[in-house]
Amino acid sequence: MSKTIRIGMFGAWRGNSYIDLIAAEDPTVIKIVAVCDKHANMLDCVKGLEEAKGFTDFDEFLEYGKSVGMNAVFLANYFHQHAEFAIKAMEAGMDVVSECTSAATLKGCVDLVRCVERTGRKYMIAENYPFMTLNMEMKRIIDGGTLGTFLYAEGEYNHSGTLDTLRTLTPYKYHWRAWMPRTYYVTHAMGPLMYMTNSMPKYVSARAAHSGLLEEIRDFRPNDDGMARMFCEMDNGMAASFTGCTAQASDYSRYRVVGDKGSVEQAGYTNGKVRLYYEDYTRPEGVSENVSYVEPDVAAWGEKAEKALSAGHGGGDYWIVQNMIDYFRDGITPFFDVYKGVAMSATAILGWRSCLNHGENFRIPDFRDENDRKMYENDDLTPFPDDNGEGATLPPSTMYGKY
Numbered sequence: 330m331s332k333t334i335r336i337g338m339f340g341a342w343r344g345n346s347y348i349d350l351i352a353a354e355d356p357t358v359i360k361i362v363a364v365c366d367k368h369a370n371m372l373d374c375v376k377g378l379e380e381a382k383g384f385t386d387f388d389e390f391l392e393y394g395k396s397v398g399m400n401a402v403f404l405a406n407y408f409h410q411h412a413e414f415a416i417k418a419m420e421a422g423m424d425v426v427s428e429c430t431s432a433a434t435l436k437g438c439v440d441l442v443r444c445v446e447r448t449g450r451k452y453m454i455a456e457n458y459p460f461m462t463l464n465m466e467m468k469r470i471i472d473g474g475t476l477g478t479f480l481y482a483e484g485e486y487n488h489s490g491t492l493d494t495l496r497t498l499t500p501y502k503y504h505w506r507a508w509m510p511r512t513y514y515v516t517h518a519m520g521p522l523m524y525m526t527n528s529m530p531k532y533v534s535a536r537a538a539h540s541g542l543l544e545e546i547r548d549f550r551p552n553d554d555g556m557a558r559m560f561c562e563m564d565n566g567m568a569a570s571f572t573g574c575t576a577q578a579s580d581y582s583r584y585r586v587v588g589d590k591g592s593v594e595q596a597g598y599t600n601g602k603v604r605l606y607y608e609d610y611t612r613p614e615g616v617s618e619n620v621s622y623v624e625p626d627v628a629a630w631g632e633k634a635e636k637a638l639s640a641g642h643g644g645g646d647y648w649i650v651q652n653m654i655d656y657f658r659d660g661i662t663p664f665f666d667v668y669k670g671v672a673m674s675a676t677a678i679l680g681w682r683s684c685l686n687h688g689e690n691f692r693i694p695d696f697r698d699e700n701d702r703k704m705y706e707n708d709d710l711t712p713f714p715d716d717n718g719e720g721a722t723l724p725p726s727t728m729y730g731k732y
């Protein structure tokens with residue numbers, strides 16, 4: 330009989346949405362057995378769970394977990410601290426699903442990959458945007474093979490907000506959201522392109538642009554660039570261009586993949602559909618128009634796809650839970666394994682160094698290769714200060730200096 334995934338949730342803000350999704354699954358398949366958040370008021374969520382216990386200290390949470398057969402940890406803690414807690418959890422014998430950046434330094438990428446290989450634990454990234462219904466429809470079309478050779482792909486993740494929203498999301502002075510350079514939140518724009526075209530980044534160069542509007546709130550958010558865009562040579566020969574998290578005056582995120590026979594895209598202006606284009610002379614048999622707007626036929630994808638429609642982030646959160654079940658219980662490795670995770674983190678990290686140095690080109694390390702790991706095992710440059718405001722070695726915005 331298959332084992333039950335007994336999961337501990339670390340971080341109960343974003344973590345809360347996954348607590349609800351996991352609670353909706355069959356408890357003999359997956360259930361929450363412990364929740365940890367240093368803010369005790371965040372632990373109210375435990376009351377609604379059958380047998381879960383709350384903790385404010387990670388080590389106590391892990392110790393308790395060992396005593397009750399907790400076999401996986403979901404990391405929804407601070408963005409820049411995922412690698413260190415992933416390593417602790419794997420060393421304790423547990424599998425890990427991590428919110429969507431693997432590591433905030435190249436040293437962290439190396440430590441993480443070595444830990445996965447040393448412990449043999451399962452590790453995946455909870456990067457959910459590739460599994461939004463429309464992005465999955467783009468992938469379905471792309472997998473049909475009618476777009477020809479991929480030439481380029483574009484991704485844009487936009488998360489602007491009012492001053493009040495930004496204050497709520499940045500609860501204290503040294504919170505990661507106030508110090509994160511624009512390239513760092515790269516997975517939502519880059520991940521879908523990697524997934525759709527089954528590709529990995531080889532080189533990155535990047536540029537950031539400063540925002541006069543954000544400069545007005547520099548007192549509580551020193552990362553006052555509005556946008557960064559990275560440009561990558563991918564291992565399938567395609568060029569990919571994508572943002573980190575942008576704060577521009579735009580009301581949607583968008584994705585586009587262009588081949589030499591056709592192109593496909595989705596964004597706010599495509600009205601909940603995927604726009605598909607072929608030239609007259611490249612139209613596949615049976616396609617009568619150059620332009621068509623394709624509505625995903627979710628019912629045809631089965632019962633699970635219908636369930637995903639009510640989940641957060643265009644259904645993406647639901648598929649992360651399904652990936653966890655497939656991986657932790659049934660051993661099916663998801664697309665976003667540790668190597669894809671650190672490749673995205675390294676693109677974000679080196680993309681920032683490129684922004685600080687007029688678009689300098691950086692090679693993305695191959696973290697499967699021990700020679701590359703050796704080169705970066707001590708590279709701990711970071712823009713993130715500790716809770717006392719100490720330890721940051723890179724500026725958070727292009728206005729503060731150069732690499």
Ligand SMILES: NC(=O)c1ccc[n+]([C@@H]2O[C@H](COP(=O)([O-])OP(=O)(O)OC[C@H]3O[C@@H](n4cnc5c(N)ncnc54)[C@H](O)[C@@H]3O)[C@@H](O)[C@H]2O)c1
Nearest residue numbers: 340341342343344365366367368385405406407408428429
């Ligand atoms: N994939 C998505 O769509 C999505 C959406 C929102 C957030 N996120 C990610 O989720 C993560 C968390 O973000 P958030 O929005 O919840 O905000 P956040 O980072 O402010 O919240 C993290 C929570 O973890 C707790 N925590 C952090 N360190 C701890 C420690 N050492 N011990 C105990 N508790 C600790 C905090 O008290 C807080 O409640 C980030 O990595 C973020 O990027 C992803």
